[in-house]
Amino acid sequence: MDGVPLGFQPMRVDRGNSATVIVGSSGELVRIDEFGTTLHQPVKPFPAPVTGGAVLNDIWVGTWVEHELQQARMAALPLAGEWVSGGGKEMLRQRAESADLMPSSSIWSRFLDAEPMAVSRAGDGLFFATLHRGIYKIDKEATEIWRAPYPEWLDLSGLGSRDYLVSSNEVDGRIVIWSVAGGVMVLDSKDGGHVLSTVVSLPDSLSGVRHDDNGGWLLLLNSGRIALLDDFESEPVGIRTPGP
Template sequence: MSETFGFTPRRIDVGETTSVVVGTLGELCRVDSRGELISPVCQPFPAPVTSGVVLEDRWVGIWVEAEFQVARMAALPLDDAWRDGIGREELRTVLKNDGLEAVPAASIWSRTLDSEPMALTRVGDGFAFAVLGRGIYLMDADANEIWRAAIPHVGVDGSQRLHRQILEMFVIGDVLQIWMEDAEVYEMSLDDGRIIDQRVIRLSDRLEAVFHSKHLGWLLALSGGGIVRFESLDSAPDIHPTAGPVIDAVEGDSGWIWTGWRHDGMLVDDGVVSRPRRELGVAVLADSVLTNDGTWSACLV
């Protein structure tokens, strides 16, 4: 694996053969399935990348520059060169000139978002994303809209919930599963976006992240540490403490493995196996952990 990336990583957007390492300031680079660097580091747009997803032949990302109140969504080709785009000061100048629009460099297509983007996931050859106060959109790979639906604003208890934050979205069979930050879960038909089921998951702490595996079910990470596993959402929760907050979790050979706040962990039949690490684990890929100093190390469990 590459020794270091030279920037502080935020996460890895994982694909089948190519994945994208995302830095905290919007740095991007592509790696293969073993984490080896296959493209130079670049910054196509001067803003953090809040979310991204790898499709068959492209990566779709969302950049948000909070100070300038700018949000861009764009697709970059997986097989062609990526390059640096404009800097922050040039972006500031462009935004002051009416009629000019800055776009991420080397993009196949680019769109301006007029509200806060919240979640992004792959759906077949395309993707779905959500925008605060606007809705949930299903798109093809070229950003053509297939359908749009309102963000559910009525809670399971019947109360009105305006400006709700979506934490994660997954495709489960023929439905798009929406996880709200308040642990309410909605299932929408992939055919037309209508809601076909909704429920609430009762938790002892604030929900921080949700991970899904076709074979293992769901793993919920709580903000103060601890995990909750569901084999199905109709099954009883399997609750375990952890050595700290969980940042990334994946399906391993023997079950769930994760990395997080100065520890790596694994869920086994007898409970949690945990090992301390010096740095913060950011992402797990191919039995290795990428830490916040931009280096790889072996997963410790």
């Protein structure tokens, strides 16, 4: 990135055509251009970690969660506009009950009454879930396109945190949702209709999922190992990775 240090620990990268957003572990954000040059100094629009995000054409939509104060937000920031830092955690603590502190520099913002998760781009819109409330698809103006019930997997009823969603991927016009315990639900991306619900047997809990049209599913496990999965009728193949 033009040889200039970011000044924070990067956690994730959300790629777009006009700009890419680098997300830090403490809620820092910085945009870089196609050559990897930083476009501005790092900012913290909201005093909480960023838990998810995606680029939709000319905006970046992110989610923030402050677990201690039980506060969650979603907001859209323009990729071409100015980004500035917002209020600090003390301001959030003082105004937590009124929920009127929103991410700075946003085009639109929303207060969320449950933890957002499994955020991903779905066509020209955004897919996300809120814990035990529902799953949603919205457009870039935050207008709801559809909603569906929060998934449950009866085969996983004895496992703690079984319903926590860690990933969503759009594949062939369908949204594939993964839970931390290996539960999988497939919905139609156009209308949210139910397509499939199943469970993939895993040696450890999931931390994330990637998909490639040629390589199939790459399952990232919390133990640091990975597993490969061809389809939902096959068994995952575990692969040891170097390191402690």
